[in-house]
Amino acid sequence: MKFSEMVEKQYGIGILPDDVSYAMAYVPFQAQKAKLFTPDQGFTLGTMYPALNKPFYGSRCGDGND
Numbered sequence: 142m143k144f145s146e147m148v149e150k151q152y153g154i155g156i157l158p159d160d161v162s163y164a165m166a167y168v169p170f171q172a173q174k175a176k177l178f179t180p181d182q183g184f185t186l187g188t189m190y191p192a193l194n195k196p197f198y199g200s201r202c203g204d205g206n207d
Contacts, residue, residue, distance in 0.1 A: 168193065171192070171193075175190055175192065176190075176191055176192075177189050177190065177191075178190070178191060178194075
């Protein structure tokens with residue numbers, strides 16, 4: 142039995158409401174003279190701004206990698 146099915150059977154509710162927002166992002170404005178990556182770096186990293194480059198480290202998260 143799936144966890145979601147167990148919760149629904151036990152408590153009579155689903156895990157998430159029907160109209161839930163899964164995530165909400167906040168992206169700060171960047172200064173006009175902010176340092177930029179090169180176009181190739183920006184494409185590879187997913188952002189042109191070094192200040193927004195926050196790689197995901199998985200299990201190493203919190204070990205001084207963020």
